[in-house]
Structures are given as structure tokens and as C-alpha cells.
């Protein structure tokens with residue numbers, strides 16, 4: 003008769019004849035926190051000294067094997083036993099240990115498995131060493147044992163990309179020994195018995211020799227230097243893998259030393275903040291409401307945004323009807339969607355076999371009444387309040403009761419749009435970012451009367467579309483574009499005062515942005531900002547410093563990449579600064595009587611980031627964003643903010659409120675209208691608090 007003994011709150015041993023099973027039960031993802039580590043260590047030691055036991059099976063309860071170390075413990079004082087020690091205990095155990103993996107075996111989870119003496123994967127398993135994505139390296143022997151099992155080239159691929167491998171690939175490369183179907187506990191029992199019967203071979207990973215491969219190491223270093231020049235941990239990953247050709251104790255010591263360097267780097271803190279930010283934003287007051295069922299979606303507008311939204315919805319399995327005013331525009335819009343879907347197949351985002359079925363879910367019409375039975379309608383026409391109001395009034399009379407009406411507006415007032423319907427409780431903003439089938443951010447804009455279940459439906463939609471939904475309040479530009487409008491002004495001020503657009507772009511790319519602000523504006527189209535400036539001109543306070551360089555550029559018909567010319571000139575893939583822009587800048591400076599001065603790259607970054615943080619602080623204080631982390635997520639997933647810096651307000655904590663105020667007050671000597679100290683920063687400086695504390699509700 004099998005008997006079970008509890009080792010601690012998360013680990014149990016089951017004895018069945020001459021084999022024993024160790025069960026890990028630490029929901030939701032069996033993260034290897036202190037109790038898991040201590041429990042496994044104690045269980046292995048107990049079983050190693052038990053003469054009746056000949057083999058041990060290790061498996062996880064619930065939806066997954068171990069999904070990694072407990073990320074919440076990072077940055078806190080270490081708690082013994084460490085994961086490397088537990089892995090060593092398993093590897094050195096005199097009894098064979100077979101790990102049975104289901105769900106995911108990631109990071110420390112895969113390291114526990116690699117230290118075991120055989121690995122069985124269950125159907126659907128995904129494995130990987132994603133530590134690099136958190137700014138660290140697989141520090142529980144992963145950099146030493148992976149090369150022993152799969153060779154240096156494949157280990158480098160796994161460790162430097164952090165990608166998740168499907169079970170078949172893990173089997174093909176020898177990371178797992180067998181792939182089976184079944185329940186983890188039953189397979190663990192059968193596998194342990196198979197070991198005893200001599201039907202399943204086991205071996206110690208540390209006894210496998212690694213074949214040196216300097217070429218692969220050099221190639222990995224070159225790839226990292228090109229693709230992620232700002233990141234610290236990928237380089238350390240390669241250095242650690244290089245040490246795998248030495249005896250394992252030496253290699254493990256090198257790995258530990260490099261791991262500590264990564265762990266202590268600010269990039270680790272930033273990347274882990276980003277990991278939790280992605281999950282924290284779903285925790286909103288409306289999360290408990292039940293989302294309305296959505297299957298049929300209407301999208302009004304077949305332009306870039308409408309086509310992108312339609313593509314994203316089709317990829318998520320919805321039935322979508324696109325509406326355009328004229329047949330020709332509709333044909334263009336659906337053509338773009340079809341092209342996007344073909345691209346999705348090429349990029350591996352859509353299985354070839356599912357392509358026809360996905361295209362078949364696309365409907366098209368020039369008649370809005372075809373949306374009568376839609377569950378959700380997303381309006382994505384150009385930014386004009388009158389046009390939007392007309393559409394919403396019409397839709398209100400067409401769609402069934404309970405249909406949710408959403409606007410993809412980037413700036414306009416959702417309350418005003420909702421007010422022209424008889425169902426303001428069913429109206430919200432769903433602000434996608436271009437290209438909508440690629441960018442992960444979705445701002446879910448909650449108007450005064452939006453019902454909680456409508457907000458919950460927005461979040462459910464984001465999840466199904468694999469997007470990061472962030473709750474935003476109503477104001478001009480919501481979270482992202484409101485902050486963007488503010489800090490873009492500082493780039494113009496710096497250009498007027500002496501910097502060049504390319505110097506600003508280069509400085510910010512050096513800080514880690516994927517693209518500088520002028521390159522982004524050229525890509526998005528300079529006419530967009532121009533229209534926005536014209537819209538806001540009548541509302542502009544008299545004290546505001548106005549720079550017209552951008553207007554002069556647009557007056558020439560230079561709207562950026564799409565016209566071949568903007569801040570840069572685009573010649574067959576090559577981009578260089580537009581010489582005419584330098585003339586425009588010189589003439590605008592002369593007109594305003596400005597004598598240009600030099601800017602250092604550091605000053606550019608400081609001014610840009612201080613402007614961004616200032617408006618972000620106001621957005622939090624005004625309740626437009628629920629917490630600082632919501633602002634961080636918006637910038638990480640919608641604006642190419644360097645992930646390793648965690649987001650604008652996580653970065654602000656590394657500077658501190660007092661220092662930020664000092665900077666703002668110094669800049670205010672030049673322009674006291676633009677540079678004003680946000681009240682929130684003043685309060686934070688007074689009580690020494692941080693944005694991180696605000697995230698925790700402190």
C-alpha cells in the first residue's frame with residue numbers, strides 16, 4: 003500500500019514498494035520558493051538514507067511542474083538552502099532521481115530536472131531557461147548542465163534567448179529522454195519502477211563531458227553585441243556557458259560569480275519590475291465583474307488601425323465584420339487584413355492549417371446595419387469628434403441591447419462620445435497601438451458611466467488578444483499620449499536651443515529606446531502631430547513656448563517616411579538627416595533670437611526623462627492611471643521604453659523625488675511654464691516615499 007508523508011506545507015513523499023515519489027504542490031506555478039527548496043532537500047536526504055527505496059520520482063501537482071525560482075524572493079536577503087545547493091543534492095543523491103515534467107519546466111524548474119538522472123516530458127510540455135529575460139542567468143547549474151545535455155551551440159541558443167521550447171524540440175535535442183502521455187503522478191511512479199527494473203536508463207549530468215566550441219561562443223557574443231547591446235546578462239550567460247568545458251565544480255563556481263554580478267545589476271530590478279507590471283495591470287477594481295460574452299465583433303474603418311484591430315481579433319478567434327463607407331475602401335481594408343494574416347503565417351504566429359479558417363471569419367460590408375447582432379463594435383475612423391458622434395448615434399440605433407460600443411480614439415473625450423448614445427454604460431475606449439496586430443498595449447479607457455462588466459469585457463478581450471490591457475481614465479490622450487504630448491515638447495525646445503534631431507535620437511537610443519523620438523515621428527507620420535497641434539492651438543495657454551519647426555517641415559509636404567522625407571531623408575533603406583531641416587531650424591532660431599548652445603547626451607536624456615516623469619506623476623495623481631506601475635506598463639508595451647529600466651516611474655525611483663525636483667527647479671529658470679514640480683513629487687520628497695511604495699498601496 004502506498005503511504006504518504008508530508009515533509010512541509012508544499013512537499014510530500016509517497017512511498018510505493020521500493021520507489022518513492024516527491025510531489026511539489028505550491029500553487030499557482032510551483033515556484034521554487036524557500037519551502038519548496040527546503041522540502042526537496044529534506045525529502046532527498048531522507049530517501050537517500052532509506053535502504054528500502056531504490057529510485058525516486060519527482061513531479062509537480064496542479065497545472066505545471068516548477069515554473070522557476072520564486073521571482074518575488076529576488077532582491078531580498080537569500081534564504082537557505084539555495085536552489086544551486088538543492089540541484090547539487092539531487093545530482094549527488096546515491097539513488098536515481100527521475101523528473102516528470104508537465105505544463106512548464108522553466109528556469110530553476112528545468113535546472114532541478116537537469117540535475118535529476120532522467121527526464122520524462124508529458125505532452126504539451128514547454129521548457130526553457132528564461133532567466134536572461136529577467137536580467138540574470140540560469141544560476142542553479144543551468145549554464146553548466148544544459149551544455150552537458152545538449153551541447154554548447156544549442157545551450158547558448160536556449161540561454162541567451164530565453165525562449166520556450168516545445169516538448170518535441172526538447173526531446174530531439176536530448177533535454178528530455180522520453181515524451182509520454184498521462185498523469186504526472188502515474189508517470190512518475192511508472193518511471194521510477196522502470197528505473198528499478200532496468201528499463202529506463204539514468205546517468206549523472208555532471209559526468210557528461212562538454213565538447214569545446216569557441217566558434218559558437220564567439221558567434222553568440224557577436225549576435226548579442228548587435229541585437230541587445232545595452233543588456234548586461236546575455237554577455238554573462240555566454241561567459242558562464244564558456245566555463246562548462248571545465249570540471250563541474252569549477253564551472254558552477256564561475257556561474258555563481260557571474261550570477262551575483264547579474265543579480266546585483268539595476269537591469270535585473272528593471273526587468274523583474276517589467277515582468278510583474280505585465281501582470282499587475284490586470285488587477286483593477288472591475289476585475290471581479292463578469293465579462294459579457296463576445297464572439298461577433300464589428301470594426302468601423304478599414305485604415306491602418308481598423309485593419310490592424312481586425313487582424314488581431316481574427317487571430318484571437320473572433321468573427322469580425324469590417325465596415326467602410328465605400329466599396330473601394332473596404333476592398334483596401336480587407337486586403338490589408340489578408341496581407342497581415344499571410345504575414346502572421348510567415349512569422350509563425352498563425353498555423354498554415356488555420357489560415358483559411360481565419361480568413362473565413364472575416365466579413366465586410368458598407369452597411370452598418372449588418373452589425374445589428376454584434377457583441378462589440380470598435381470604431382476606428384479618423385480623429386474627428388463630429389464624425390465619431392455621428393457613428394455612435396447611428397450604431398446606438400442599430401445594435402442589440404447589451405452590445406458594447408468602443409472607440410479607438412487616441413485623444414478624444416469618451417464621455418462626450420458616450421453621451422450621444424442611450425447606453426453610456428456600454429461605451430468605453432479601446433485604444434490600440436499601431437500596428438494593432440503587433441503592439442501589445444491596449445488602453446482600456448473607462449468613462450464616467452462605463453459599467454464594471456464592460457470594463458471587465460475590455461480586459462477579457464485584451465487577454466484573448468494576448469495584449470496587455472491597462473485601465474485609463476478620460477483626459478486628453480489618456481495615459482500614454484497625454485504623457486507623450488508633454489515630453490515631445492522638450493525635444494523641440496532642445497532642438498530650438500541647440501541640439502540636433504539626430505543627436506537627440508542617438509542619445510535616447512543610447513539610453514535604450516528602440517528608436518529616438520524624431521525617428522518615431524517620421525515613422526508614424528509628421529502630419530498626425532501637425533493635425534494635433536492645430537486642434538490644440540486654440541486651447542494653448544499664452545505662456546506656452548511654441549516651436550514651429552515641425553509645422554515648417556510639414557508645410558513642405560514632408561510627412562516622414564511615407565513621403566520619403568521628414569527629419570530624415572529616406573533613400574532605399576538608407577536614412578540620413580534632412581539638410582533642409584537644418585536650414586529650417588537655423589531660420590526659426592534666428593527668428594526667435596535664440597543663440598544655440600551645446601547639449602551633452604546626458605543632459606538630453608535627463609531633460610527628456612524628467613519631462614516624461616513629471617507628466618507621468620501628474621497622470622497618477624489625477625487618477626488617470628491607477629498606480630505608477632500602470633504608467634510603466636503603458637510605456638513598456640506601447641512606446642518601446644527600454645524594458646531593462648522597468649518603465650518611466652520605476653526609473654524615477656532610481657533617481658529619487660528630491661533629485662527630480664532639483665532638476666525641474668533648475669530647468670524652470672529658463673521656462674517656468676513648462677517646468678513645474680508635480681505635487682506628487684513634492685509629497686514624495688517630503689516623506690521620502692517612492693513610486694514602488696505607491697504601487698503597493700503604501
Ligand code: CAA
Pocket residue numbers: 030031033069070071072073074085106108109110111113132133136139140141142144281282
Ligand atoms: N515566481 C513567482 N511568481 C510567479 C512565477 C515565478 N517564477 N511565475 C509566475 N508567477 C506568478 C505570476 O506573477 C502570477 O501571479 P498573480 O496571479 O498574482 O498575478 C501567477 O504566478 C500566474 O502566472 P501567469 O499569470 O503568468 O500564468 P500563465 O499561465 O499565463 O503563465 C508561466 C505561466 C508560463 C509559468 C509564466 O508565469 C512565466 O513565464 N513565469 C516565469 C517563468 C520564469 O521566468 N522562470 C524563471 C525564473 S528565474 C529562475 O528560475 C532563476 C534561477 O535560475 C535561479
